[in-house]
Amino acid sequence: RKEVEQDPGPFNVPEGATVAFNCTYSNSASQSFFWYRQDCRKEPKLLMSVYSSGNEDGRFTAQLNRASQYISLLIRDSKLSDSATYLCVLGDKLVFGAGTILRVKS
Amino acid sequence: NAGVTQTPKFQVLKTGQSMTLQCAQDMNHEYMSWYRQDPGMGLRLIHYSVGAGITDQGEVPNGYNVSRSTTEDFPLRLLSAAPSQTSVYFCASRESRGAEAFFGQGTRLTVV
16 A cells, blocks of 8 residues: 555646645654645645644645544635646655646636 | 755666766755656655765665765766666755755656
């Protein structure tokens, strides 16, 4: 079983839509979690950390559910510029999921 | 603000050739890692280092060597290139375990 699993998508949504991605992890001892964003043929960049209490950064909300071992990312009011691959990351060993592709269309 | 610098950006090798991918960071980070990214596979860890003089294997280490003689530099050596090593290679550094990682711009390697 992979340490981190994500739905690869693609998620095709219209501008203004709300979209959510989930990611499951197998190591219950994992302590830190991140969402990274990767644009086509570019390096991954940190989108946001994921805290136990949940956290929000503008249109983006991240949640952690330790009991069920999943983390989520919610994007509200999607913009064309949100089109990218979103990577779920276990921060302790820096293990990456395969990514979820988001395409926002006008 | 250089951050993490990888060279070269592009490289074509013939099967059996050797080469070194360079990675340097100027943030005084202890942790450095090398990943390869193939379509649909995400980033897979090749080797990592938790400080100068300390390296360890990741998920896919075969065919690659690393060394860490200084905090700043973490070169990745391909010993005898094979077509299966055609990939995009990323170097990353971070201050500590569990901290945010910063990536270089990647090296696109083709082995023919």
